Amino acid sequence: MSHLGNGKDPPDKDGSKKQSLEYMDKTNCSKLETNNLENIPENNVAIDADMENDSVVGIKIYAGNHPPINVISLYSTNRVSALEWYNFFKAIAKPCIIGGDFNAHHLALGSEWTHKKGADLIEALEKHDLIFLNDGSPTKVKLPNHVRHSAVDVTLVSSDLALKSDWRVLEDPIGSDHLPVLFCIRNTSVVKIFNKPGKWDIKKANWSLYKEKWEAKENKSIILENSGNYDVLVRIMNKVGKESIPLNQSFTPSCRKLGKTWWDDDCARIAEKRKLAFKAYKKLPTKPNFEILKELSVEAHRVFREAKRESWKYFCSTIKRSTPIKVIWNKLRVIKNVHTPQPMPHMYGQWVENVILALCPQGPSNNEKEIS
Missing domain, CATH: 3.60.10.10 (Endonuclease/exonuclease/phosphatase)
Known part of the structure; x- marks a missing residue:
């Protein structure tokens, strides 16, 4: 026992x-x-x-x-x-x-x-x-x-x-x-993807408003009080810019799920047809429209099932006797729509060092290493 x-x-x-x-x-x-x-x-x-x-x-x-x-x-x-x-x-x-x-x-x-x-x-x-x-x-x-x-x-x-x-x-x-x-x-498995920071859309900038905000009394006083502080200057410039210059929306953060590896053009076409059929039935709920929606739903399931089967066959064909187990795991995560984030320096670096020193000290110490 x-x-x-x-x-x-x-x-x-x-x-x-x-x-x-x-x-x-x-x-x-x-x-x-x-x-x-x-x-x-x-x-x-x-x-x-x-x-x-x-x-x-x-x-x-x-x-x-x-x-x-x-x-x-x-x-x-x-x-x-x-x-x-x-x-x-x-x-x-x-x-x-x-x-x-x-x-x-x-x-x-x-x-x-x-x-x-x-x-x-x-x-x-x-x-x-x-x-x-x-x-x-x-x-x-x-x-x-x-x-x-x-x-x-x-x-x-x-x-x-x-x-x-x-x-x-x-x-x-x-x-x-x-x-x-x-x-x-x-x-x-939901991945929040943070792209590059938004860029200023200079062509659409309101320079009159920018000048007005920049010359505001409170901004001038802050700059004078911190004349040698570069960070304060940058912070004020960004604050004024946000109020007068729009950002390029293509660079804003987005949150999405990973795509399906088996999804192809045939899947996209049948999915769009099924979506349009549902809209038509929702707008006019008649028996003919319902039958069309039902047929397209059955067809969509068939196409999806076939795409998954072919994707699995292709996956199996890429695995050889000499394929490293790490590569196989990465492929399986992709198939199962599980994201494996790349480790960031701040994610593991100091944290790992503190854990190891706290649990496995190299020598006696009077001060305990705090992990946070």
Whole structure:
């Protein structure tokens, strides 16, 4: 019986407590605060599976409207058979995230060889609808006397979380022989796209109004009080410009959903015909108009279904035996209309550094590093 807890675990037979898993939440790659973990709703989790001498800890978390997620951390040092993996995964309710040092080698995970434990692990995953997120990158620092790379640190998720997940290995091992893994789950496929800032439409500028606003008494006084402050000057110029010069609308922010990869000209034509037929029926709800709308709706479903089938065939034809798993994941996200944003410097940079220094300090320190 492996008990998964949050620091409130019952003592083991020897009177000691098992190590607990600290939960870190980063919804949509937003801000993480580890100094406020007590406010995150959580429950203990217990699973009925024997993992003798292996360390298993975990927690159940609640994130917005999403069903509770079981987060499991595993450190495995022993031989584990396919049946033992099977029973372990069977005992974990979904949706779930399972990560840790599995000490299992398999070509699919990124190791340069496969041994029995790794093969048994992959076999058990297929039977429990679990997906590994490893993209083939090594997760362990190669030692001088070793000639092969290995990826023993594995991250598994239930299939409903797979396409929402981002996974990558960081470059700095922070003094360890294992490389840190950054893992993030997005909660939406709606993408807000911010284009370039709007440009001034100089041809339509109201220069009389611009001059009037610029020479206003309050603007002059602010400039005189901050004669050496360039930022103040720019702020006033932008404020006056917004009041007297229109922006080119083609550069304003927009919010949209990603397009369908299978959508083609035939789909667009039948969709437009169906739309016009609906307008005609709405304007004149007669039986002939209804029959036309019904026929076009059936035809549209047929065209869409055929387009999806052909798109899937093309997708399968692009996958070869040598295609990297990372490329396959990216293709699947495109098909499922799931956007994978490019990481911005401010999104990961300092945040990752603070997390690593707080959880894995390079040396003793009297001052705790605050993460925000």
